[in-house]
Amino acid sequence: xxxxxxxxxxxxxxxxxxxxxxxxxxxxxxxxxxxxxxxxxxxxxxxxxxxxxxxxxxxxxxxxxxxxxxxxxxxxxxxxxxxxxxxxxxxxxxxxxxxxxxxxxxxxxxxxxxxxxxxxxxxxxxxxxxxxxxxxxxxxxxxxxxxxxxxxxxxxxxxxxxxxxxxxxxxxxxxxxxxxxxxxxxxxxxxxxxxxxxxxxxxxxxxxxxxxxxxxxxxxxxxxxxxxxxxxxxxxxxxxxxxxxxxxxxxxxxxxxxxxxxxxxxxxxxxxxxxxxxxxxxxxxxxxxxxxxxxxxxxxxxxxxxxxxxxxxxxxxxxxxxxxxxxxxxxxxxxxxxxxxxxxxxxxxxxxxxxxxxxxxxxxxxxxxxxxxxxxxxxxxxxxxxxxxxxxxxxxxxxxxxxxxxxxxxxxxxxxxxxxxxxxxxxxxxxxxxxxxxxxxxxxxxxxxxxxxxxxxxxxxxxxxxxxxxxxxxxxxxxxxxxxxxxxxxxxxxxxxxxxxxxxxxxxxxxxxxxxxxxxxxxxxxxxxxxxxxxxxxxxxxxxxxxxxxxxxxxxxxxxxxxxxxxxxxxx
Numbered sequence: 001x002x003x004x005x006x007x008x009x010x011x012x013x014x015x016x017x018x019x020x021x022x023x024x025x026x027x028x029x030x031x032x033x034x035x036x037x038x039x040x041x042x043x044x045x046x047x048x049x050x051x052x053x054x055x056x057x058x059x060x061x062x063x064x065x066x067x068x069x070x071x072x073x074x075x076x077x078x079x080x081x082x083x084x085x086x087x088x089x090x091x092x093x094x095x096x097x098x099x100x101x102x103x104x105x106x107x108x109x110x111x112x113x114x115x116x117x118x119x120x121x122x123x124x125x126x127x128x129x130x131x132x133x134x135x136x137x138x139x140x141x142x143x144x145x146x147x148x149x150x151x152x153x154x155x156x157x158x159x160x161x162x163x164x165x166x167x168x169x170x171x172x173x174x175x176x177x178x179x180x181x182x183x184x185x186x187x188x189x190x191x192x193x194x195x196x197x198x199x200x201x202x203x204x205x206x207x208x209x210x211x212x213x214x215x216x217x218x219x220x221x222x223x224x225x226x227x228x229x230x231x232x233x234x235x236x237x238x239x240x241x242x243x244x245x246x247x248x249x250x251x252x253x254x255x256x257x258x259x260x261x262x263x264x265x266x267x268x269x270x271x272x273x274x275x276x277x278x279x280x281x282x283x284x285x286x287x288x289x290x291x292x293x294x295x296x297x298x299x300x301x302x303x304x305x306x307x308x309x310x311x312x313x314x315x316x317x318x319x320x321x322x323x324x325x326x327x328x329x330x331x332x333x334x335x336x337x338x339x340x341x342x343x344x345x346x347x348x349x350x351x352x353x354x355x356x357x358x359x360x361x362x363x364x365x366x367x368x369x370x371x372x373x374x375x376x377x378x379x380x381x382x383x384x385x386x387x388x389x390x391x392x393x394x395x396x397x398x399x400x401x402x403x404x405x406x407x408x409x410x411x412x413x414x415x416x417x418x419x420x421x422x423x424x425x426x427x428x429x430x431x432x433x434x435x436x437x438x439x440x441x442x443x444x445x446x447x448x449x450x451x452x453x454x455x456x457x458x459x460x461x462x463x464x465x466x467x468x469x470x471x472x473x474x475x476x477x478x479x480x481x482x483x484x485x486x487x488x489x490x491x492x493x494x495x496x497x498x499x500x501x502x503x504x505x506x507x508x509x510x511x512x513x514x515x516x517x518x519x520x521x522x523x524x525x526x527x528x529x530x531x532x533x534x535x536x537x538x539x540x541x542x543x544x545x546x547x548x549x550x551x552x553x554x555x556x557x558x559x560x561x562x563x564x565x566x567x568x569x570x571x572x
Contacts, residue, residue: 043075050261054228060148066095066165072148073099083155086114092123095165099151104158106177113160113173125166132162133171141174153231178202183209186288186310188455193330198288203233203307206290210237210303213294218242224255232263233307237293242300242536250497251302251315265309273304273315275495280463282322282456283496285314289326296321300532316499316532319491320516323347325453328519340518346448350461351487353448354391355468355480357441361387363476382432388473390434394442395465397424402446499532521545 038059042048048056057076063069070085077083086098098114116135122128136142145151145161146169154161158176183205185191186198199206207221222236236251254273263269266286274283287293288310293303296314304313314321323343328336360367361376368376383390401420425443428434445465452458464487471479494501503509504516515525523544527537 040072040075050229057148057152062146062148062151062163062168062170064166064168066097066163069163069170070097073151076148076152086110088114088117090118090120090122090128092121092128094120094122094125094128096128097163098160099155099163100160100175101155101158104178105160105175109175109177110160113162113175117162125164128164129162129167129169129171136171136173143172145170145172156231180205189287189289189292189326189453191289191326191330194289194326195291197290199290199305199310199312201308201310203235203305206305206310206312207235207237209290210294210297213290214239214297219297222252226255226258226260226263226269228261230262230264234263234269235305237297237303237305239297239300242298243302244300244532247300247302247316247497247499247532251304255304263306266304266306266311266313269304269306270313275497279490279494280460281319281491281494281501282454282460283317283494283501285317285321285454286311286456287314288312292326295329299528300536316496318496318499318501318503319505322454322457323452324519329522333519333521336519343451343453346451347457347461350445350449350452351464351468352480352484353445354395354441354465355470355472355483356477357438357472358388358391358469359472359476359480362473376435376437379435379437383435385433386473387438388469390438391441392466392469394428394434394438395445395469398442398446399462504529 038056040056040060042056043053053076060072060076063072073083073085082102084100084102088096088098090096096117098110098117100110113136117132120128120131120135122131133142133144143154143159145154150172151161151170154172158174158178159172160175162171162173164170180200180202183197183200185196189198197209199209210219216239218240220238220240224234225231226234234255236248236255238248251273255269258269258272260268260272270284270286271277276283285296293312293314297303302315304315323340328340365373380387385393398421401424404420425439429436429439449458449461452461464483468480468483471483473479475482492500492502492506500507509529523540523546526540526542528539
């Protein structure tokens with residue numbers, strides 16, 4: 001794409017030259033490099049758009065003259081006050097400059113580079129760069145830059161660039177000092193017993209946390225840059241030999257197809273790489289917890305992480321992963337089983353309860369006990385609206401209060417939500433606009449939606465709730481039944497990077513239910529998911545169930561053999 005832009009730009013500039021535009025300086029050879037090099041004076045043309053400016057800067061190479069390189073920097077970056085240029089004359093009377101960006105470098109390290117450069121005794125510019133490279137290599141990472149793109153990339157990464165008069169290559173040495181927030185518990189995925197670590201906006205720190213969890217060289221990390229303007233770092237993390245090559249090829253292909261000017265987080269990446277854009281349910285898991293990412297990597301999945309974003313994307317994702325919390329793998333199995341059942345019931349209750357209530361009161365009065373029906377009818381005696389309008393308005397009001405609580409400052413958000421709900425509910429009942437039974441149904445639905453551990457999954461339930469209210473108010477429980485069938489069909493038709501969304505339910509995988517919706521014991525998780533971790537299905541030997549006084553010999557601890565049913569696992 002950059003080549004096409006350059007060609008178009010050169011063609012346009014040649015046309016201008018024929019009409020007396022830029023003259024003969026449009027495209028000429030650099031006397032220092034001997035390569036075709038576009039004239040940097042083109043950057044002084046204010047009529048060039050950002051694509052044309054990028055096409056010019058991509059072809060700019062460094063000159064042997066220090067003043068020319070500084071002029072190129074000034075033309076490309078403009079009068080930016082955060083660009084610092086330190087002019088230095090060495091002991092051997094060589095002219096040099098140290099360039100860096102303020103705020104993202106350590107000033108003390110830059111001062112050390114300046115002192116080393118000033119005391120250098122080399123008499124030639126090339127010898128000076130080589131001497132500095134050998135000297136600085138002992139204390140920091142160094143790299144050679146030969147083009148403006150490499151120069152600006154090094155400056156943006158927090159490196160200090162050294163340019164010498166008489167040499168067409170510079171030297172970049174590490175001096176990063178980015179201001180980042182400390183590692184703390186993620187606010188979107190809290191836990192009571194697990195670790196308190198959460199990803200931050202610094203990609204290097206996030207990768208270091210993964211390395212602390214998975215201490216094996218088989219944890220491979222592939223890096224690329226996205227965004228023509230932002231040049232955002234993106235990495236793909238996986239365990240070599242565990243993640244399937246078909247999955248890795250699909251992930252790489254989808255990421256390579258991304259052509260955009262900016263990537264500001266994992267949200268745009270998710271939009272580009274998910275299987276379909278018409279889905280109420282999240283097809284890619286988003287999490288801020290390193291332990292959750294590690295657990296999925298150990299199953300053969302792939303994690304995608306982006307600079308300046310604390311969220312990691314995990315692919316492929318299935319329906320059961322959205323019901324799981326990090327607490328599930330740190331608490332006893334019987335307790336987790338009960339909580340998991342509550343989550344499943346709460347999810348479907350948050351979707352179906354308002355619609356079923358509307359359907360029963362509108363079409364199916366005989367399903368309610370007579371005493372309860374008479375009480376509800378008595379409460380609704382003065383209400384001027386049908387029950388579907390009541391429920392719809394109260395659900396809409398509650399959603400407004402929820403969004404207001406999220407957007408307001410934390411100190412007042414919760415207070416506004418609680419007080420607003422109490423005041424509005426009580427006032428609506430006293431005014432005769434809604435009945436108490438509707439308030440109870442709406443409040444129960446809201447509480448059920450809060451139980452879900454995945455926020456994006458909760459949003460799906462909130463959207464489907466209104467569809468079921470309309471279906472129940474139109475044709476009664478038959479509409480609710482048809483809605484359930486449609487939701488199941490949609491779930492069964494969805495795929496995440498080619499992986500069936502309802503696996504191991506559809507398609508059915510024998511033995512894959514052990515750790516799907518409900519966690520099993522760690523000693524029972526002997527197999528990885530068949531459809532994801534098929535390259536290395538064995539996870540642990542059998543026969544490790546704890547028994548008083550038992551030993552591996554008495555238990556007949558089995559060796560790691562490939563036979564046996566496949567267990568779907570999610571834990572660490």
